[in-house]
Amino acid sequence: MKKIIIVEDNKDVQEAFQLLIETQTSNYEVVNAYGTCEDAINNLEVDLPDIVLMDIDLPGMNGIEGTRNIRQTLPRTDILIISVHENSQYVFDALCAGATGYITKNSNHTQLLRALDEVSAGGAPMSTQIAKLVVKSFRRESESPLTNRETDVLNLLAEGKSYMDIADQISVSKDTVKFHIKNIYLKLQVSNKIEAVTKAKSEGFI
Amino acid sequence: MKKIIIVEDNKDVQEAFQLLIETQTSNYEVVNAYGTCEDAINNLEVDLPDIVLMDIDLPGMNGIEGTRNIRQTLPRTDILIISVHENSQYVFDALCAGATGYITKNSNHTQLLRALDEVSAGGAPMSTQIAKLVVKSFRRESESPLTNRETDVLNLLAEGKSYMDIADQISVSKDTVKFHIKNIYLKLQVSNKIEAVTKAKSEGFI
């Protein structure tokens, strides 16, 4: 039997979740429900939840700070964010804070219960649109101003290779490598390796 | 009717997918199946697929390069990776290359068909363990071996500052900065700025 606590300030939603879990499942029990993270955190040692269902918009400490906080105390507890926000910043912040999954409030009952099962199975449930956001964050969209050769050179530079290493690897002279790098700096408006690599990475050129 | 192409060198798997899609769905049709990315790419303009089912281990161009390539030609086509690898590097590389979803080959028929529906609905299907990997990548767990001072120095280094810049900024001598950097290299087992910054970032130290 997995112990669940709910952190949700809207009483109706809180009760709906509780009812749903208690009537529709036999593997989960809601040991407590709180309206604020502060309250939940104060009782963590007593509740020892396996799973926390966490809202984001909460009075006082928000759900993301709460997530970070709870994970420090109970690192093995899974925290499932249930939020109205599909905004990418919220999602990433929550995941960075240590949330296990992120589903939206408009998910239906079946989806919520499946999410609980997925969490228990070591998974990371995310609603379709959320998963899309996460995947999108891995993608590079923008057009690179760099030529293929320059991109090759920059990639090697990013690996920590020296001019000579790069020259050997792409079979050109050291001066040619230097030439390409000078052009890269010009295009990216930087003046050293680190800045070039950092900028190129953030822009998705490499 | 969504058009699908399959890129998979194993004939049995290829035919299994094809059969599955043709017999179990009415919204999808397999317009072609190829054993290599090269073949698939050569026929892209003719096939104009809505969805590409892509293997990773392929003779010649691998599935990740293939994904990058296809996305350049047909940016609106969804590419669903179907791979045996649950290795995080493969997953991230695939997502970075522009894959829409990543499911493992041991997924059952229902899961594969659901993945197709999710892709069509604008989602990003991932099998449970894959989603977990992705979520984990947002997390920072490890303890930094660096002292506070070293971390400060490394952060400035990561901004592209020179030894002198850093010295001025933290009000120590250039030699002291050098000293810290030497220790950073020692601790991170690297030998230049780029490697240090890259490693520290990937380990979450900065």
Add this chain to the structure above:
DNA sequence: CTAAAAACTACCCTTATGGGTAGTACGTCA
């Protein structure tokens, strides 16, 4: 076919970087 764009080579010069070695000073934990 021709004019760019891209890739390439070369040389000069200054500063930055990385590696080695040798110390001092301060706080803390055993």
Add this chain to the structure above:
DNA sequence: TGACGTACTACCCATAAGGGTAGTTTTTAG
């Protein structure tokens, strides 16, 4: 109290990196 970790300073040396200039060849696009 004495070893250890941290922070700091200093000097030497070789090589890497960055910036400037001046060209040739190859590819690509109009």
